[in-house]
Each structure stands twice: as C-alpha cells, then as structure tokens.
Amino acid sequence: VKDELEGRSDAPRAAQIVGFEPCGLVTLLTDFGTSDTFVGVMKGVLWGRSRRLRAAIDLTHAIAAQDVEDAALHLAEARPWFPAGTVHVAVVDPGVGSSRAILAALDGGHLFLAPDNGLLTPVLGAGARVWRVDPARFGLTPPSRTFHGRDVFAPVAAALVDGCDPSSVGLRAEKWQVLPMTAPQPLGAGRVRGQIRRVDRFGNLISNLDADGLERLRGELAKAPRAQFQVRVGEVYAPLVDTYADAAKGAPLALLNSSGWVEVAVRDGDAARLLGVSRGAPIVLEPVP
C-alpha cells in the first residue's frame, strides 16, 4: 500500500523504493526493420546518454508493421532469458503522434517501456507497477511527432539504466490497454481447440496451446493417463512427440517447444509451406484414438 501511495504521489527520485536494480542491459524490439537507420539511431541515443550501459540487445526488428500482438508474444518469450534489472524497450506503435501514453512497467525485477496499446499484456502479472512516462520530466518536450523510439523511449531507457527510479518517470497508472489474447477452447474428453499464433523462420507453427493446458487434458483422461496425443492442423494429423528427431524426415510432428508452446513442425522441412497453414489457423489437440 505504501508503495502505491508513493507511486501516486509522484515523489521525484525517491530512493529506489520500487526495487529496480538495473544490470546494464537493454533489449530492443520494434517493427522498424534494419534497412533504415532507425535502430542504430536509438542505440546512438542510448550509448550517448548512458554511462552504465553494457549492451543493447536486438530481440527482433522484423515484427510486421504495427502487429502489436505478435510483438507481445515475442517479448513474452524472450523475457525469461534475461536477468532481472534488464530494461526492455518495445516500440510497435500504430498510435505514435496521437495521445496514447508511453508506459514504464515493473514486473519481477524487469522494467518494460512500451506504448499503451496492449503490447505488455503477456508480460505484466498481477503485481506489476505501471507509470505513464512524462517526457517533460526528462526535458524531452516537445518530441518529434513521428519517432518516439529515438526521442522518448531511448533517453528514458538510458536514464533507467543509469539508476533513475522508475517511480519518477511519471504518474502512476491504474489502468492500461490489455490485448484480447485468444484463449484455447476446451472441447471435453481430453480435446482442446487452439490457434496458430506465429510462424517462425523455419516454418514451424507455434500455437497458443501450452504445457499447462496439456496437463489439464491428461487430467480429463483419468482412465487413460498414459494416452498419446496428436494435433490436427490443416489437412493432417501430427503425433505429439518429444523432439524433432522422433519423426521421420518429411513427416509432420508436434511437440512442446523450447518456450513451452505446442508447435507443429515437419522434420527437416517447412511446415507452413508443406502443410499450407498460416497464422490464425485452428488446431485441435486430442488423444490418439
């Protein structure tokens, strides 16, 4: 409660009351691509302003233009592999130049900067503390109307890396945009319907079904706790296996991938192309009959 009150009262630079200890790392996730100098320029601002920056690490800059949901999923998958104290900067921002806020959010020792458009939905838990960045506090008014990544995100991230208290960046936010993430639909009898959410560079199809969901399915099958599972996607059935090498070359398979999601692949092949399946396609996970 005390923290919340202080957050609301907007005390400037209270001594790290919110418990963020920067570790010198910044991640960058944008839809800027790498053909232009946008990303390099953000790094120029970061390195020019920060004295304690150790590395500015690209997560990806290939998010499809303004695809906030895909950005959110990538950020959520990457975050567990960075140490506490990392500042994550995510700029996929269809509303740049409008009145949408920029959020600074603290969750589990990680600090996130992103537009208030739902991008942070999967990374913010119940205990997250969130502020609206006030560029004026950083002497950043009026910023360019089209490149807040350079003019607001990067300088604020540099300040946070160098020890600026998150609670001093602006007023505490009590509400923020939340993306409606499509949830799996239980179908009963150990079956569930999900959706392909991403296609990776290898053509692997990543669904919104996860390890916990699979455990629940097994629970529904009390009489057959050792049941094998399969997924149906497009026109094919793919057995749920442990690893790519468990399938024959060219054969479809499903597995729990390295981020904990059910993924459909083709051994040594491009599943998206070979199965004719793309993002948004339905997928059903079920026991092998």
Added chain:
Amino acid sequence: VKDELEGRSDAPRAAQIVGFEPCGLVTLLTDFGTSDTFVGVMKGVLWGRSRRLRAAIDLTHAIAAQDVEDAALHLAEARPWFPAGTVHVAVVDPGVGSSRAILAALDGGHLFLAPDNGLLTPVLGAGARVWRVDPARFGLTPPSRTFHGRDVFAPVAAALVDGCDPSSVGLRAEKWQVLPMTAPQPLGAGRVRGQIRRVDRFGNLISNLDADGLERLRGELAKAPRAQFQVRVGEVYAPLVDTYADAAKGAPLALLNSSGWVEVAVRDGDAARLLGVSRGAPIVLEPVP
C-alpha cells in the same frame, strides 16, 4: 593555418591538435548485407585491436550495392543522434581496389572514414578537416585488394577510438569528391518541385524538401501566411499535416518527418505501393488552392 600546415607536414601523433576526443563508439554503414560474415569480420578487427571500444553500432548494411547517394543520406540522418567523439565508418565503395583514396574527415567533433566517392557530401560542412588515409602508416600494406573494410577501415577506426590523432593518419586533403545532390526547384507563388529520395521500410516516401524550404515557401505567401500546404506526388494530392494520426486510415498525407524532411505516407498503409511511387519520382509542394 597552423593546423593546415601541420596536417601537410605529416607530423606523426601530434597531441590531439585537431580536437577529436573519442567516446568509444563506432558506427558501421555498408552495402555488405548481413548474410555473409563481412560485417562480423570488421567487428572482429575492431574489438581485437581497440582497448577503448564501448560499442560498434550498425546503422544499416542494406544499402543497395554501391548506391553511394543513399548511403550519404542515411549517414547524414543518423549522425545528429550520436555523441561527439563517435567514429563513423561508411563503406559503400564501387572503386575498391582502384586508386581512390580513403578519407578521414573531422566535422563538429565527429570523425568519418569513407571512400573518396562523395559519400561524405552531406555531413561535411565548411569547417571540415579532411585527410587521406595512408595505410602504410598503420603497417597495413599491402592490403587485400577487395576488402578494405576489414583491412584498412576497421584497423584505422580502432586506432582512432584508442586515441590516434586524426591528423596523423595521412596527408591533409584540400579537395575531395562531392556528390551532386539534387536540389529542390522553386516554382514561385509558394510552390516548389522536389524529388523522392528514399523509400523506408514502411513504404513512406522521403523527399529532398526540408523544413527550411517550407519556411521559405511561407515567406513567399506574405498575403496568406497561414496557408495550408499540400503535396502532389504520383496521381494524388496529400495534405501537409502534423502527424500520421491526423489522416484517416488509408488516406495519403504529408508531414515533416523526424529528420526534418517532407515525407509522404499513407495512414496505416504502404505509400510506395498504394500510390505506385518510387525513388526519383517528382513531388510538388504547394499551398492548398
């Protein structure tokens, strides 16, 4: 005059008489792409030779093969966002292996290394001091005939980052190649004709018309100082607005972009594709009738 004489007299390692204080940052801009190891190898040389390097920052490596003008524009747009003391390495070099010189140029506290092919045209002001790099002074003869980025640019940049005086890299240059940058043509009555110089990753069309030019147009319209402006490009008219969000979805618009250039965009769309316009296309900026 003293500086010039000393530059010509080629005194080795005079004590920073030219006023370059390296900050540990290097930028890299090439047409090498990132599929091969060219860029990584340059970084290997930089990090292997320099003890004071803090970061080697990619501006872009996606310049179309040997497109010197586009490289020049990208470098000019990026430079203001880096601190003084940065060493900018730009290698777009159709003449590699010929007798063209490699220039080291100091302007406004920034150090530039580039082939003498006009690449530095927009970043060098009247006060720039320029030297021709003599690889022999760095023990770099004879370098590979096809990869000067690795064999000359990177080792010289590493030396400059570590405190080598720019005036010691070679003889002072009094002349260097200058690109004929296409200038806007005034048409009178508050009208000007320009050109699309770049298309960015979002399909936005960046012209050679800038904020100063717009101010001059307003000056021509003494009777209508509050005139609204529009641009004509391809088959459409686009109103000059403040920000993307001022246009309806799918509507064309023009604005002063984050680097100070007049840019034509389509709200939430790809202007180059939707308007059928590409680099080199004419654009007219004029008051709304």
Added chain:
Amino acid sequence: VKDELEGRSDAPRAAQIVGFEPCGLVTLLTDFGTSDTFVGVMKGVLWGRSRRLRAAIDLTHAIAAQDVEDAALHLAEARPWFPAGTVHVAVVDPGVGSSRAILAALDGGHLFLAPDNGLLTPVLGAGARVWRVDPARFGLTPPSRTFHGRDVFAPVAAALVDGCDPSSVGLRAEKWQVLPMTAPQPLGAGRVRGQIRRVDRFGNLISNLDADGLERLRGELAKAPRAQFQVRVGEVYAPLVDTYADAAKGAPLALLNSSGWVEVAVRDGDAARLLGVSRGAPIVLEPVP
C-alpha cells in the same frame, strides 16, 4: 601426452592447462535468422551469466536452414580476423534433440562450440584438442529438447569467457564428425576443376580453388611461368585479374578474393544472375591458350 591423459581423466577445472586465455569476445553463427528472438535470447543468457563479456558479435544468422557445410565455410573465413581468446559459437544443428554431442574445441588459441556434425571441419587443424560438452557439469540438465543454443551453448560459452577451463567441460573426444569437403581435381597441364561453393550478397561466386592451388598450377607450367589464367564457368570465360577495377563494367572476371579463394564476379554486376550460375556449379581454372 600429459594433456591428453588429463583430458581423459576429466579433472574438473585444472588450472588452464590447455592454454586458453579468453579475451571477452564471443562470435555467433546460426541458421536462426533474425526475425525471431532466438539470437537475442542467446545474448540474454550470455550477458546475464558472464561478467567478463566485452561483445557478442554476429557472424551471420542467415545460413540456409541446416546447411552445415556453408556454416563451416563462413566460420573458417571469419576466424582469422578475431583475436586469440575468442569463443566461437556455431549452431547449425539438424540433430538437435538427438544424441549428437556438442563439441568444445581448442585450436590456435580459439575456442569453438558446435554440434558434432562436421561444422568444425575446416577450422580444426592437426593439433586441435576436442571435448564433448557435458551439460550436467554446468547444472544444465535436462535442457530443452529444441533450443540447445540457449540452454547449452550460451551458458557454456559464458563460462568459458569467464575463465572456465576448456578441459573441464566434459570428456576428451578422440573422434568427431568430419565433413567431406569437395576438393579440386587436377586436370594436368596447368588446369584444375573446382566447384562454386558459395554465392555472396553481391552475386559473386566463391569457389573451392585457393591461392596455394593456383601456385601449384603455375608450377606445372615451367615453360610458361608468367602464363595468364582464366576460369571457365557456365557459358563464359573470365580472365584472372588482380582487382574488380581491372575489368570493364559488365565484364566477367576472376580474382583471388580477400579470403584467398578464387572468385568469379561481374564488374558492377551480379555474376550469379548474369552468368546463370549457382552453388555447386563446376569451374575450370586454366592458362589462357
């Protein structure tokens, strides 16, 4: 012999008996692409675990999916330009999740981490010392079955950068996979048949013929030690010249490239496209008649 015995006896953390002195640099070479967060996540693990890391340098992430031979060639070309003490991490790994080993190999002061699939063939000389990484020694069991780059390679690399002795990563290996690299075929009379092994971003065709082979050809021509050479590839003959600028615009040429390989190019053009030649095509190097 002593080293070998100690390697086999698996003494944990013997004091740098194998002579690897880390310099704080890591290189990364994968087929992960940069659209997903795979590479960023590996860097998160590296920077999160290492205290002495200076830079994690991308060689390339654009290796065609699971093209081990191409990865091997890129790694071999890049390695000479990094200082001794570099840890090179190469993950092109069709067998991920199977029982293939992960190798740590020391050669010439460089440390390599790669799957045991032949990737290290061109970088390991006769004096190389090789170990099989035992993830359990790093508390890394059981790792994810699909992302060893993140779960084994990156943490082991971080440990090596921070001073972990290579001989402590696992048992000494006496055998490992070796790629059958296609060798040039001598044809007699100063002629040799080779193969195009890579096409670079400019469309240049890089062959498996090297400077040493060219010297041998000259040796076969005792009566004509100053003979000019040409290559035949596709439908054309290209003269062997010193540098791109020695050919007319649009003309084909061959040269010894910056890595010491015979390369076919078209001056200011894309040789692969213009000559209709791709990887695997035969090439003959011969004296000009």
